[in-house]
Amino acid sequence: MAITLNYTNISTCETSGDWNTVGNASGLADSDYPSKEGSQCVEFDCSATSTASGIQSDAVTAFSIITNEVGIWFLNPVTNQDGNELLQTGDSALRLRVYSGSNWADYYQTQHKEANGHYRGGWMYLRASGDAGTEDGNSGTWGTTQANSVTSVAVIITTQNASTDKNAAEYGVDWAKYYDKIKVTGYKTGTTPYSPSDIYEEDIDKASGGGVWGIVEKEGTYFSFKCGLEFGDGTNAGAFLATSSYLYLDQSSPDQDFDVTVKNNFTLSLGDKITGTDGSFPRSGTPLVVNQSPMFQHSTSVKPSPDLVIESGGIFKNYLGTIQGFNLINLGSGGSSSIECIGCDFYDNVNVELRSSGIVLKDMRFHFPSSSKAPVGTIYSIQELTDIHIFQVTNSFTVRINATFEGWTVEDATKHLLILDSHTINMKNSIIDKTKVETIT
Amino acid sequence: MADFTDDYTIIGAAGDYFNCDSTGGWGTGGNATGLSTNGDRKEGSYSLELTASNSGTSNWYHDLTAGSRFIITDEDLHFWFKYLKGKGANFLVQNNTAVIVRLYFGGTAKYADYYCTESGDLELNFGWQLLSCSGKNMRGGVIGGGHNNGTDWDLEIYRVDLRLNFANSNDAPLGMDCWFSGTKITVTSGTSASPVTPADLQTYCSTGRTAFPTDLVTVKGTLVDCVTSIYIGDTLDGAGHEGYFTMSGVYFYLHGLSDEVYRHFYIEDYSTAIVGEIESGTDNDYAVNGCQLACTDGYGGSFYVHGGSFYVYNATFISVSSIGCTELINADVYDGYLVFCNTSYTEKFLNVTVHDSGSAVFRPLHDCSSIMDNILIHNQYNPIYIDYFDTTIKGVSVKDCTGNVSLHDGNTNYFINCDIDNSYLYNGG
Numbered sequence: 001m002a003i004t005l006n007y008t009n010i011s012t013c014e015t016s017g018d019w020n021t022v023g024n025a026s027g028l029a030d031s032d033y034p035s036k037e038g039s040q041c042v043e044f045d046c047s048a049t050s051t052a053s054g055i056q057s058d059a060v061t062a063f064s065i066i067t068n069e070v071g072i073w074f075l076n077p078v079t080n081q082d083g084n085e086l087l088q089t090g091d092s093a094l095r096l097r098v099y100s101g102s103n104w105a106d107y108y109q110t111q112h113k114e115a116n117g118h119y120r121g122g123w124m125y126l127r128a129s130g131d132a133g134t135e136d137g138n139s140g141t142w143g144t145t146q147a148n149s150v151t152s153v154a155v156i157i158t159t160q161n162a163s164t165d166k167n168a169a170e171y172g173v174d175w176a177k178y179y180d181k182i183k184v185t186g187y188k189t190g191t192t193p194y195s196p197s198d199i200y201e202e203d204i205d206k207a208s209g210g211g212v213w214g215i216v217e218k219e220g221t222y223f224s225f226k227c228g229l230e231f232g233d234g235t236n237a238g239a240f241l242a243t244s245s246y247l248y249l250d251q252s253s254p255d256q257d258f259d260v261t262v263k264n265n266f267t268l269s270l271g272d273k274i275t276g277t278d279g280s281f282p283r284s285g286t287p288l289v290v291n292q293s294p295m296f297q298h299s300t301s302v303k304p305s306p307d308l309v310i311e312s313g314g315i316f317k318n319y320l321g322t323i324q325g326f327n328l329i330n331l332g333s334g335g336s337s338s339i340e341c342i343g344c345d346f347y348d349n350v351n352v353e354l355r356s357s358g359i360v361l362k363d364m365r366f367h368f369p370s371s372s373k374a375p376v377g378t379i380y381s382i383q384e385l386t387d388i389h390i391f392q393v394t395n396s397f398t399v400r401i402n403a404t405f406e407g408w409t410v411e412d413a414t415k416h417l418l419i420l421d422s423h424t425i426n427m428k429n430s431i432i433d434k435t436k437v438e439t440i441t
Numbered sequence: 442m443a444d445f446t447d448d449y450t451i452i453g454a455a456g457d458y459f460n461c462d463s464t465g466g467w468g469t470g471g472n473a474t475g476l477s478t479n480g481d482r483k484e485g486s487y488s489l490e491l492t493a494s495n496s497g498t499s500n501w502y503h504d505l506t507a508g509s510r511f512i513i514t515d516e517d518l519h520f521w522f523k524y525l526k527g528k529g530a531n532f533l534v535q536n537n538t539a540v541i542v543r544l545y546f547g548g549t550a551k552y553a554d555y556y557c558t559e560s561g562d563l564e565l566n567f568g569w570q571l572l573s574c575s576g577k578n579m580r581g582g583v584i585g586g587g588h589n590n591g592t593d594w595d596l597e598i599y600r601v602d603l604r605l606n607f608a609n610s611n612d613a614p615l616g617m618d619c620w621f622s623g624t625k626i627t628v629t630s631g632t633s634a635s636p637v638t639p640a641d642l643q644t645y646c647s648t649g650r651t652a653f654p655t656d657l658v659t660v661k662g663t664l665v666d667c668v669t670s671i672y673i674g675d676t677l678d679g680a681g682h683e684g685y686f687t688m689s690g691v692y693f694y695l696h697g698l699s700d701e702v703y704r705h706f707y708i709e710d711y712s713t714a715i716v717g718e719i720e721s722g723t724d725n726d727y728a729v730n731g732c733q734l735a736c737t738d739g740y741g742g743s744f745y746v747h748g749g750s751f752y753v754y755n756a757t758f759i760s761v762s763s764i765g766c767t768e769l770i771n772a773d774v775y776d777g778y779l780v781f782c783n784t785s786y787t788e789k790f791l792n793v794t795v796h797d798s799g800s801a802v803f804r805p806l807h808d809c810s811s812i813m814d815n816i817l818i819h820n821q822y823n824p825i826y827i828d829y830f831d832t833t834i835k836g837v838s839v840k841d842c843t844g845n846v847s848l849h850d851g852n853t854n855y856f857i858n859c860d861i862d863n864s865y866l867y868n869g870g
Contacts, residue, residue, distance in 0.1 A: 120568065244757070277840070322731070367729055
């Protein structure tokens, strides 16, 4: 069916009339420079040694940058025609400013500084989210209330040389928008699943999906996504398959909850499985990894906390893949799902819950953050769990059903394995070492 | 800062001025209005300005002095290109003919054009950027001139010709600087307490080199992009020669530009590299926080220990041609070529799966029963090759392999807890 970005326009920049100058910016005009969306972008100049200058969008219906991310394309011409570098090199030289009425906060775009400390040239994607703006500078009052009620945005620069010279280059701005997820529904064709490359191609296709999103990046078999991922529409069948790839969820602040969700009747497959003459073999593992050091992070102890949620009826297959950095991995959501994970590492996720009647886990390793060692979670119903290795768990691991665990190794779990009153666990070929076993009512 | 060396040098002889510090000997063609020096540079004293009086192709070229030439199938060619944005329109055309490097092979009659931009819309950045040529790879897929008879690729490069396709005349100086070639970076420092990391590689490439920046290793998020080979250590003993390198939780990409210039991650004598981590429990150690180790699809590459120590924990190898480790624990090899457990340096080889990797060859030597277990080789052409030693292997499953478990005539080999199914045993003679 389709790959779409769930977004709302702030300005498509098809007219410079949507924008207003800030500080020493001038020359605000329509530009026919090759744009990222539509038929044109917007250009402006700045005089030399300008501070806090740029262009601001007209006001729009208030939106949240806690539940969304703001993105805008910015064109840096780098030098004027005398070869003098335009932008200063400090961290504050390029900012995305968000306004809530007369209050504003700046989000420094240091991700676009090259290793030599200078800002790269050409089109670059600016982004902002969360209420970390107070860290980078603000005016008036700024906090969660303001971050949940953003009314306009601006690109703000500080310059060391003028771009107002005759024949010198202008700065460019295009397609300001806010968004929270990419949606993948249906099949690519027939019953052929979509792939990470399909999402990337949809992003860079200016003629499709509204313009060039700037959300998805690709290098080799590495793909990064600046938003959440939603698979399925809850009704129609569909599939996504990633093999021998690496999927990186690059949310920009710990305040976002850019979940990965698999809805009813959709199949998300990370890796695949081949059937030989003597059994089946998992292969082509694809990690799904959350960025643990987002751009706008108050404190290194506050981590992003998205969830991986397989909703009731969703289908999740993970072969030899690492799932890393999620807050909650909810397999099944209390319904009936088909979930098969073989040979996977579940590493540094806070909580894992097995909540479906159709779960197969084999040859798994569970490891939890050392700073917050958390439970494997509550097991509600199990189909087949074999050869599971759980180590260094410090909180409870609760079993609420009669279950068979075969080949489990639970080591160094300094608290307890809990068994619901009047229920039994049949342990086969398993090792429970240095772990307390207790019953609960 | 950590210590590194590399083999990247300016091409040609000093008097060829591929460092772009002088216009000496540079020829022009088309509508090029000359050449001059500019103080905005990546290397040395100057770069060279490039201006044209009209639209169409203009070019600037220089021959390489005999004895200083290089072969494009042996090493990558890179140069720094400066592109400026004009007032309004672009200076160069908006397609992949905008920037072409024409290389002449063995003289001035035969050449090939290397398209330095992707197809479609112009994707050049403003300011300085590194452009590259390598092997027989021409991204635009078009071969110019009387060339490509299949044998000329290995001839020395005689002339380098930069060709720019202007959309209009430009009175803003585009620029070029520092044409260089090479193959690898060598890590020559680091300790277990203070290892060299991918971030150190990036710093070295951008600001740590004395002569000129190469920017051949970049780190973004968990992506480590290496447009070069990486050697850990230079084979010699002692400070300034031994390397100690670690990485965990990253996608480490040996980014090849062509099928001819191979990418390697080698660990040399006396040096150490560790992928992933080991966490110690009360009774056991756990391998955690591994990496994806990838090569460019179709080009191959190797992650191989030559004599030092290479410990790999929880790794996935993608499109890697050859693998050799001291310890390989919890690994998945897919779409590769050769996987070894054959060196005298192998100490542990556990929980490894090898799939669909062409003619992957697993070559155990001597008694490996204490160092290996739970190895699955599936759907390979030649799964195992046993050399002329008496060998013991343990815990290996060979399934659906169309080639052979190849034994050696006259030797005795022991298989402990092995499962060979739907595959062949063969006496190699």
